[in-house]
Each structure stands twice: as C-alpha cells, then as structure tokens.
Amino acid sequence: MITTLRRRHASTPRRCSPLHVCSGVFVALLGLTLTPTALAGPYSKGADDPNNPFDAPLPGFTGPAGDGVVTAGNVVNPLFLDWATTVADYSPAPGVGAIWSDPATALGEVTGNNFHIVSLGDLDQPAIDNGDPTGTITLQFNTTIANGPGPDFATFENAFINGTATDPNTGLSFGLLFAELGYVEVSTDGSTFARFDSTSSTPTPAGGQAFLTVNPTDVHNLVGKHINAGGQSWGTPFDLSQLAGHAAVLSGQVDLFDIQYVRIIDIPGSGDYLDSHGAPIYDPWVTVDSSGVDLEAIGVIHHTFPGDINFDRTTDIGDMALIGANWNTGTTWDTADVTGDGSVDVADLAVVGANWGATYGNTARIESSPGAAVPAPTALAAALPALTLLGRRKHPS
Template identity: 40%
Template sequence: MMFANRVISGLAASLLLGVTASAVVAGPYPSFSDTSHQVLPGQISAWATSVVDYSPTAGVDAAYADASHALAANDGGIVSLGDLDAAQIAAGDLPGTLTVKFDTLISDLAGPDLAVFENASQFYTDPVIFAELAYVEVSSNGTDFVRFPSVSLNTEDDLVANFGRAYAGADTTNIYNLAGVHPTGIGTPFDLAELSGMAEVVSGAVDLSAIQYVRLVDIPGSGDFVDSLGNPIFDAWVTTGSGGLDLDAVGAINTVPEPSTTLLALLGIALVAGGRLAKRG
C-alpha cells in the first residue's frame, strides 16, 4: 500500500515528536534487517519472464494494476494484489493472487532457491515494519502448486498501530516464510528443501528440481487467514488503492537450463564438432 501525502506528512510529524514503535521482545525468527536472511539483486540468476495469471481483488487503483511490473529485475515498480474487508471475507471472496513463470528452471540446491521482492515500509523501529503479507507457492507444471509452510506469531495486540490499523506495523521476528517483510530492493528468501516432505512433492506432482512457476496469494491481515500451525495472521488492514501485497519482482537464485535448452546446446556442440571432423577429412 502506498501512502497519500497527508499520511506521510502526519507520519513524519509524529516521528519528530518521538512516536515510534513500542518496545518489543524479539521473536524466534530473523528481523527484516538481518543480512543473513536477505537476498540482494546481485544474487539473482534469473527473473520471472511472464505473468500466467493476475487476479486482484476489487478496488486496486489502475496505477498499481499493471502485472508486468512483477517481471524482470526489481526496479521499484509494483503490482498490487488488493485487500479484502470484513464483508468481503464473510462473503467468501478470494484474496488476490498473481502467478509468474520463469524461462529457466529453479532447482533445490544449497541455501535459498528463490526470493520475492516487495516494498515493506520502514517507519517503525526494527524489527517492526509496515508489512502486507502473502503466501508463496511453487509449481513445476503450472497446475499443481505446493505452498511454503509459514509461521506468524503476532497477535493483534502485538501490532504497532500508532497511525491506525491500516498502517499497522508487524514484528518481523515473529514471521517466517511469508512474502512482504523486506523493504524495497531486498528479497525475502525461500528454500525449496522445506517442501520436500509435502504431499504434492512426495507424490511427484511437484518436482523440486524443475520449478518454473511461483504464485503469490495475498493475506488480508484481519486474522481470518492462518499460518501452517493454525495461528491467525495479522498485518496492516484494511489497505486500499495499492492494498495487499505490492509485488516488485520474483527472482531465482538456483537455476538449471530447461531440457530443451540443454539439448539445443548439445546439438550445437555436436554440429560444430561434426563440421570440424568433416574439414579434417
């Protein structure tokens, strides 16, 4: 969610008066500022190249509804998934989603394998940040997806809402494996190894050596949506205009060429070698 000038002005004034996040006790997970749990653009070997599906909720401003902003390198341009208010949640409306595809395959190798770049705002005291969270899912065939297990230990009382519930800050040391906790230019890492025991992977429906699709599913921060342990998830809510997750980019860290690309490369080598042998003959 982007801020109107009047909100930013009020925020700046409040900070000058010393209104910051209240003292918090660190949770069990790394803060957004922990460099060991960050991915920088230089670590990315491939960026998403096409949008397979973009299904935002109603009310996303046109300026934030261009799904192409999720492609290529992170550049600060965003596409928003939208938020849901209480009435929409009660009516069973679905959260906003966006699915991107890579030209190369993402593989489960050492360390994190992919990263999601968002634009969480740093106007609270570390480890609290203005976050709009989302689940992350991956697929090797574009049909069968598996969701990264996630944890969110913040209660609604843990949120820092000096500027209203819609601008609430969340303690990032209480959040794990959800997109949206890092500021612009820093990616949130995800390790495919954490999916190895999931039913979709065990059955063979999802191949962790050949991931080509990544899907983001927004989480309205009302507490109606839960983490993998059944804990309610709270974040800034209800957000409007550019509400929900603001996706900048999705990057792959560990990649392997598609089989077709490898075959073409081998064919090229064979043709070159054959030509050289013919000349010698």
C-alpha cells in the same frame, strides 16, 4: 524421497480454502500427520541480517555502496540468475488503483523502486465473511527454478520501515515494518501448487490496524517481510528443500527440480487467515488503492544447467563424481539423473560429457559453450570404463 515423474497435465487441481493450509487438508485426508516446519525464530529482521539461520534477507543490489543499497554504482545482485518473465495469471481483489494494476510490473529485475509494483488488493470483513477470493498473481520464468543448496528464489515486495524495536540481544534498534504479507506457492505444471509452511506470531492488534507495524522477526516464509523501499532492497528467500515432504511433491506432481510457476496469494491481515501452525496472521488491514501485497519482482537463484548436477555453475569432474556415485540408483536431478527419465545411466553420462567444461553465469542461457567443439576430456575418457564396470556389477545379466 522425490520422484522425477513429471505430470505436465495433472489431474483436477485440489481446491483449498484460503482459510486452510492446502497440504494440511490433503495430508489429513490421507490419514497422515502433517508436521509444519516448526522453527522457533527469531526470524530475520527486515534488512541486512545475513546471519539469521532461518531466512536471512537477500540483497537486491550489491556493490561498493554496500549490500542492499539502491544507488548509482551498485548493481542488481548477480546471485540472481534470472527473473520472472511471464504473467500466467493476475486475479486481484476488487478495488486496486488502476496504476497499480499492471501485472507486468512484477516481471524483470528488481528495481528497489517502491512504486514499481503490482498490487493484489485487500478484502474487508464483509468480503472475508462472504468467502470472496483473495488477490493472487502467478508468474513464470524463462528457465525453471530448481532446488539447489540453500534458497532457490526470492520475492521482493515494497515493505518499508514504520516504527522501531530494540533487539534484546544486541540492544540495537531495528525497523518495524509496514509489511503486507502473502503466502507463496510453487508449481511444475501450473495446476498443482505446493505452499510453503509459514509462521506469524504477530500479537493480536489492540484496535485499528490500517497502519499496523509488523515485527519481521515474528514472521517466516511469507512474501513481504523484508524492506524494498526508501533506498534499501532486500528479498525474502525461499528454499524448495522445505517442500520435500509436501504431499504434492511426494506424489510427483510438483518436481522441485522443475519449478515453472510461483504464485503469490495475498493475506488480508484481519486474523481470519492462518499460518501453518494455525495462528492468525495480522498485517496492515484494511488497506486501499495499492492494497495488499505489492509485488516488485521475483528473482531466481538456482536453475538446472546442462550437466551441472551440483549447482556450482560448471559441468566438470564434480558432476562426473555424482554420476559415478549414483550410477543405476539415482532418480532425481541431485542424484545425477540429468535426463529426467528416473535413472542414471549412459544417457546422463553423455549429457555431462557433451557439456564438459561449460560454465554458467547470469547470461548462461546463451553463453554456455558446450558441445561438439569441446573435445572429450581425459578425465571423462578415463571415467567411462569405470562407470560402465560399475553398472555391470550392479546389474549382472
């Protein structure tokens, strides 16, 4: 269960070695059992795999030329409501080329341009053995990310095809990738982060691996596993609902309906860094210049709009029904607490009423037309007495 407690100024952040999974350490301390999402795969291919049940790549561009195709006439996928707007922190590993060191490059819409990136840098074995920090970047958004149905945001790296393999089921070939991988974490307050469980079953490299090919169907929930180069643009989806059992979410420190930060942590692919199951992660290593994760963009799919409890981008009877269903019992956005005070009552009803009929799209932050100009609808007026009665029944005085 998720609470709506929002600690904007959380206590001292937990410090976690990159060699371990933060949540695992924390939960172990509590004496509980951590069960990472045990998904068997095969995970999605690097491009155009819409039916993969785990992590179907999301096209950065859509239009008459087809999904994921970067060309004149196609447009940035309107699935994405928003894009990163602010660099909260950029701490690359040493050695990133100057032209790949501008973190603002990761802000704004996806471009599909594999040179329009900021690099996080890589670590060689002595640096890893020394415990040097890996490169990271933390981005913020104009509007917070929320846990709606399905994936809630997507990361765009600049992975490209660097080999081929054959799908055993279809006999069709697909691309193996030059994929520089990283962990993905989210935060409400910028202090406490929750990391997505990840999987990497890439076989141990036989030798030099500076140009290691990664089979994307072996990799899950790591930034960098989808193609965003050479005229193709595909983002890696992340679904906040997968963090519902994370200790920081359960404690209320991370609110899945109020995510304000996304942090990317590069993984030097030596095998020293592990997935959530304890398996070593391999990727091209050691890379130089535009080394490590090359972040191009982060797109937002879901954020909360006033009164739109069910994330269908309009405030109407569907949301009103959720108010009724959760009257006096709801505690989170998806259980109709749109005011964030931990209960569902007339204050939440008022928000829905005030925004009745508003519709929200890509520019919804400014185009929403709720408020006094919209007369109280008949449906709302009719629902009010019933809801009030419902409230009285549940809490007799």
